[in-house]
Amino acid sequence: MTIQTAVEELSKALGQKVQTGASIRALHGGNESYFDEVLPDAVVFPDSTADVQRVVQICAAHDCPIVPWGTGTSLEGHALAVRGGISLDMSSMAAVVEVNDGDMDCRVQPGCTREALNAELRATGLFFPVDPGANASLGGMAATRASGTTAVRYGTMRENVLAMEVVLADGRIIRTGSRARKSSAGYDLTKLIIGSEGTLGIITELTLRLHGQPEAAASAVCAFPDVECAVNAVQTTMQLGVPMARIEFLDAECVDAVNRADGRDMPLVPHLFMEFHGSETSVAEQAETVRGIVAEFGGSAFDWSTAQEVRAKLWHARHNAYYSIKALRPGCRAVTTDVCVPISALAQAVRETSADIAESPLTGPILGHVGDGNFHSALLIEDGNAQELAEAKRLSHRMAERALRLGGTVTGEHGVGMGKMKYMADEHGDGWQVMAAIKTALDPQNILNPGKMVEVN
Incomplete structure (x- = not known):
């Protein structure tokens, strides 16, 4: 055979x-x-x-x-x-199967992308909020437990997938979960499949939680004298319970990349990109609170807008930051890594990571969804240069070790795949062996995405 x-x-x-x-x-x-x-x-x-x-x-x-x-x-x-x-x-399995306006949920096939779904929902007053930047498929987003810029307000795929249809390794078709908003009936198989990266089953349909489009929205951009001031402003904002829709960090190198690619002229210092959702009154109140926090940490006055086209351009620039960064070194490849730490450890993690990269010969802009303690670095290397690849892996390794030391995780949203498998035992201890046992029970032949997530015979 x-x-x-x-x-x-x-x-x-x-x-x-x-x-x-x-x-x-x-x-x-x-x-x-x-x-x-x-x-x-x-x-x-x-x-x-x-x-x-x-x-x-x-x-x-x-x-x-x-x-x-x-x-x-x-x-x-x-x-x-x-x-x-x-x-x-x-x-080819990309249909929006059903939209239930009254219950604020929908059923989609796994190949449907988040942008296609939101285009379909536009007339309903609802939207699907999980936004990883790329126009990813919703099945892939569930398989990797994706999140993104809006997770600080609306949660990740874990919170927004209610149910799934899944084909198991022996050909059985199962349904996990239901359209009910809560259940205490048995093991939570939906959450088990979310983030399993195709190693436990193949997702063929998803039932997703939808959210109402906010009455009002506003974006703001502000600059800071250094990384620590920017990150401390984020930490204070979250500790005060301001319900931010998005709060994104870009270091000076990342700002330079965005300026060049998007025709902007932001000063070459760390920046926060922010968005507020709610009623007109609540948006104004949120913005005023954050304005005071920003001033406390030496931030600039807000570059502020409620215009849809301005906000769309801002988030287009943020979502394309990865490609803007790669354009800093034409023909390069990027070792793109992410970690996530408790919000109280965020300033230390970003500061130490920034110092590591500054001492390295590589370019590695830092950006991230810092409202939930998650940040990234794109380490640029010459294609085929083994020495630069080794240096990028060293820096990535130090980020992972630091995240674990500070009580965090080696990946907040990129997932494990092959690149982060080597840290699974350190993060999970014997729990990693439990994951392997689950994999063996559901896929004894190891035919579903082998070589990823866990080690099995």
């Missing part, structure tokens, strides 16, 4: 939905980060849960790995077929 035999049987069963051409395999063998290209043996484009079930049944019969693929925007090598097999591209 071989992978090639599985590919041949899949072709007979699914016809043109199975592609083996070099170009389509190459498209599914690359990644947004520094990992080497790894081509799958074939790419399958299912358009129904029945197709996914058939793929799993055939692959299980031949011990053929299956690696789910959303939009390919993950940063830790999650979707690479490192042991060969099938790349299962979910882009």
